[in-house]
Amino acid sequence: MTDLATDYLIIGAGAVSLAFVDTLLDEDPDCHVTIVDMHAKPGGHWNDAYGFVALHQPSAFYGVNSMGFGDDVPEVHGPNKGLFPLASGLQVSAYFAQLMDRRFLPSGRVDYHPLCEYMGTGADGVGAFKSILPGKTTSITVRRKTVDGTFYKTSVPATHTPQYTIADGTPFAVPGDLPNLWMRGDDLPGHYVIVGAGKTAMDAGVWLLQAGVSPDKISCVRPRDSWLINRTYSQPGPEFFGRVVENQIAQLNAAAEAETGDAMFEILGQGGYMLRIDESVKPEMFHYATISEGEIALLRTITNVIRRGRVSAIAPGRMRFADGEETVPNDALFIDCTASAVPFSESRVHGPQFRGDTIVLQPVHVPLVTLSAALTAFIEVHFDDDAAKNAIAMPAPLTDTPNTYPLGMLANLMNRGKWSKDPLISAWLAKARLDPTGTTVAKMMADGDPRLAVMAGFAPAVERGLPGLQRLAIAAQQGHRDR
Structure with missing residues (x-):
């Protein structure tokens, strides 16, 4: 029983x-x-x-x-x-x-x-x-x-174990500790070292800057740079609907033109649909993180960027990498942002x-x-x-590089195509709050909103982009399996 x-x-x-x-x-x-x-x-x-x-x-x-x-x-x-x-x-x-x-x-x-x-x-x-x-x-x-x-x-910083050694006495924190620094009175760090390159590291950088920390008092250890989704093109409602569709069409056009996923992101970056912090560095990472142009402008003020791969050890005033050491002020606070959300x-x-x-x-x-x-x-x-x-409802892969991104995009398109042909699912999506465009399109159709005209460009873009997307996805399969 x-x-x-x-x-x-x-x-x-x-x-x-x-x-x-x-x-x-x-x-x-x-x-x-x-x-x-x-x-x-x-x-x-x-x-x-x-x-x-x-x-x-x-x-x-x-x-x-x-x-x-x-x-x-x-x-x-x-x-x-x-x-x-x-x-x-x-x-x-x-x-x-x-x-x-x-x-x-x-x-x-x-x-x-x-x-x-x-x-x-x-x-x-x-x-x-x-x-x-x-x-x-x-x-x-x-x-x-x-x-x-x-x-x-x-995985989040509070539950993550860093993959590098930390010497005794090293000033060390996770992002959740930062809002409590005021409790230390005058015993504050003279410098801050953000370890990690993902959205958590970006959040920590923006928080420090908005808290008044001077950019020259912040260092960023960035093993890989990342492409980021421009938040302007992922907003809800009729007011932003044109930009959302514009972004989808741009992605299909880029897939048709590009020979690799990297090249596809370069095209999208030139159009402002994808963003990167440093325009001079080719991003190797894409984790679907979304950011605004205003946040990017803030993060670009931090110029102390260390690109020597992953940290293997930290100690007061020092960091070890595979190819040697990097020094920072002895009172620098290391902020661990290396946890991978997924x-x-x-x-x-x-x-x-x-x-x-x-x-x-x-x-x-x-x-x-x-x-x-x-x-x-x-x-x-x-x-x-x-x-x-x-x-x-075939699972779509969560990929983490520009070259493997077409796999997820193609899976989305294939699934969406099936859903559009099923009356039950189509009706459910039209009322689903969680679908970014479903309820918006239904409302705009009911209102006879002329801004729906932008949709006329979507079907031709699919026809042009789908073969290129399939080609990129096939090329990406091995890279995705190897990660």
Whole structure:
């Protein structure tokens, strides 16, 4: 006799799992769901993120379908002036807590077990989880499926172990420590060294600059430079719709023209659709990070950039690299920003989402992970067998270089093509808050908005760009497997 029973056992209470559950509750009014998660609150890695972290994408299409997030008033000052505001980490966490407390739990159809570790589910459909603090193990009968929401294995600085040695006495911090530096009184660092090249490192740089730190007091260790999505072209609503479509057409045109993914990004960079901090350096990395031109302008004021590969060791005033040492002031504070939000070496190993009695949530439209999860729940309810479900929602690879990016872009196009031909999915997407253009297009069509005319250029761009995109994707496959 098991302790509990449920229809769907959800592993993880991060954004992806919650988006899946939200749509499942709407589409299958008879199902019961049990969520097991190791954090004390819903929201997954948002519980561990640094305090000044902000959502990359507009909150208008993040979270879950049933509950709006954020407002529609553009910023009136700062580096994101004129663009829709980015939700802070605290706002994201509060949003997911409200979702759990006001929608999921009051429904009577969701059981939530925080601070619990999933122990596995057997072939007999009996699973188990252990409460972390008292250590009690609970068994649970899973009537339908176990849903794994942990595929992304998100890593943040607070939970990440640096891959370099740190000598005793080295001034060291993670980004989450920075807002508390004021507590040290006059005992403040005379210099700051940002270790890492991703969006976390950029966030740390912007935070320091906006806090008043002089750019010459900041050094950046940047093993690889990154291409970045220009935030102007990823905004929601009719006002920005023309730019969103313009960007999509530009990407297809660039794919038709370019011989490699690197060349495709160079073309997009020349058009301002992709950005880079240093125009003189060829970026080797692309992690779907989004940034504004205002933030780029700030980061370009930091000229102490160290490009000697990865750090192998740090000590007061010193850093070791494979080819030697670099010195900084002895009182320099090293800020570790080397955690990878998504460990690409693990997440690149894909399989089908629907696997008999298990669903492994993966992106079907990169990088829109919550839309992907919500659509997966819709497909779970409305399609009959795993073969049909997997055929219409094939996982799209999360790639991390310009040369491999065409793989994800092609997968998005192929999936979107299938969805547009399915009346059920098309109707759902037209109402889906998480789809960046679905509800916007539906509203504009209802209003007879003349700005929809920009769509006339999309089909010809697909016809021109698709062969080039396929060619680039084929060339990228080996590079993606080798990472």
